[in-house]
Amino acid sequence: MAATLNESPPADAAPTPEDRLLVSRAQAGDLEAYDALIRRYQERIYATIYHMTSNHEDAADLAQETFVKAHRALKTFKGDSSFFTWIYRIAVNKTINFLKQRRHRGQMSLNDLDFNAEHDPDIVALISERTPHREVKLRELQERLNAAMQQLSDEHRMVVTLHDIQGLRHEQIGELMNCNVGTVRSRLYYARQQLQAYLADWIE
Amino acid sequence: MHPEQDDFESVRCLLALKRHEVPPPGFFDAFPDAVRARIRAGRTRPVIPWWQRLFRPAQWRPALAGACAVAVGGVVVWHAGFGQTARLPMYPSLARGEQASAPNHLTPLHAMSSVTGLGDAELASSVANSSMRPVVGAPPPSWLFTPGAGMRGVTRPAAAYVRPTAMVVTGLQSSASAPSTSTNLP
Missing domain, CATH: 1.10.1740.10 (RNA polymerase sigma factor, region 2, helix turn helix motif)
Known part of the structure; x- marks a missing residue:
């Protein structure tokens, strides 16, 4: 399974x-x-x-x-x-x-992406606006997303991973990374800004 | 800066895709077994021999290994080339292994005897006495500490020079009455 x-x-x-x-x-x-x-x-x-x-x-x-x-x-x-x-x-x-x-x-x-990816409302909204070839574009988007993540510094990527993907709270992340909540928020803001720039053609 | 008021909704939607990435089927079923196997393997970790630990850095640093090899090669070549001249036999007889000592006419005692004109026995006695009454016990030469003499005090008159034989013999035999010139030869 x-x-x-x-x-x-x-x-x-x-x-x-x-x-x-x-x-x-x-x-x-x-x-x-x-x-x-x-x-x-x-x-x-x-x-x-x-x-x-x-x-x-x-x-x-x-x-x-x-x-x-x-x-x-x-x-x-x-x-x-x-x-x-x-x-x-x-x-x-x-x-x-x-x-x-x-x-x-x-x-x-x-x-691989699981079956639910094609039905995730957020993903569907992004994909359907751009192409009818949903599966192909999902894989392409996945590669672009991972490549963009790898462009971030280790600390920024960790904050994005723990908060936006894993769903941890700022306080928890601060505890895990030995930094205060302000640093976590600041890193998160900067990392999202960077990702937005790297993935501009998918977002705009 | 207000991070919570930013407009990154699209980025967050895109990041949602990452949550749908899954490892190959059965990965998490086998994962605990893999961890347990590594825990057991750690308990019975084999002892790595010292030569393998010595050469381990060379496996992941080829440049370092190459530099070491060049350095070692250089030392070997130098030793083979220049070291040969240093190993040339001084005495052919020694090289041939015929005699374990240097020729008699080249021993220090015999050389001194030929210079001083003393017999070997007398010379040996002088040397023996010198160790009991060192030269430093002799009074300093009078011309050495003459006030105002400067370097002129060092530059002795020609008469002050005596043959080495006198120096050696008198300086060693009677240090208390040694001539002032005898202990200051260059």
Whole structure:
């Protein structure tokens, strides 16, 4: 079954009782409990990394590394923040480090669009105005969109990914990226402005 | 600047398309197994030998590896070319391995004996005494600290020069009564 990335649980930083239980069991060495935590957050972690890298293989590898590193550091998790915030921060740091080490922009390896994309009202409005060949144009738009995202700096792309795609709040993003809300808003504004310029022929 | 009042609705609509990008079917079903396998692999991580760790940077930095290779090659070529002359045998007999010591007429003691005219025994005694009563114990030459002499004090009269034999023998045998000129030869 191909899980769509927009079916992930809502972004909530509040620690849930279920999470606490699973974390304490995993800290005691219960791999099944950690397995449950992986299943709970794998889609959101993978999606964040994928939108940052625009490369499925890199995203899969980094997502695995994130969960491996989290498992190794699980003993140090005190529960001050939610497990969601904690593992998200690991993923964000790992991804930004990876992108800094990757000197040249990597080759894009884009995932397929799911069936719902053709029926998304926002997308339909944009596509139908321009072409009757909807499927072809969707793929072209996807490539242009990802290319435009890759033009942004890592920090700006991360803010757009977390806010406009993942739906996180400004406060959560600030917590994840170790910056204040003002910085998050400013980066978001600048990133959208850049994207608007890169995608002008699709928007105007 | 009021970021929330911006007009980026179209951009946000376009970004909605990103939410429809999905990994290959079955990816998330296999994902936990892949993580578990990596966790287990991490526990039994094989020890990498030192030579593999040494050459690991060369795998991702070809320029560095090339520079190292050129440097090592240069050292080898230099050693093979110029080092040969330095390794030429000083004494053919040594090179042939016939005798482990230098010829007798080239030993320091024999050379000194030929200069001073003293016998080997006397000379050996002088050398032995010199270590017990070093030259620095001798009084400084009177002309060296003459006030106002300047460099003229260093430039000694011709009579002050004595044969090296006198210097060596007197300076070593009786340091207390050594002539002032004997210890200041250039």
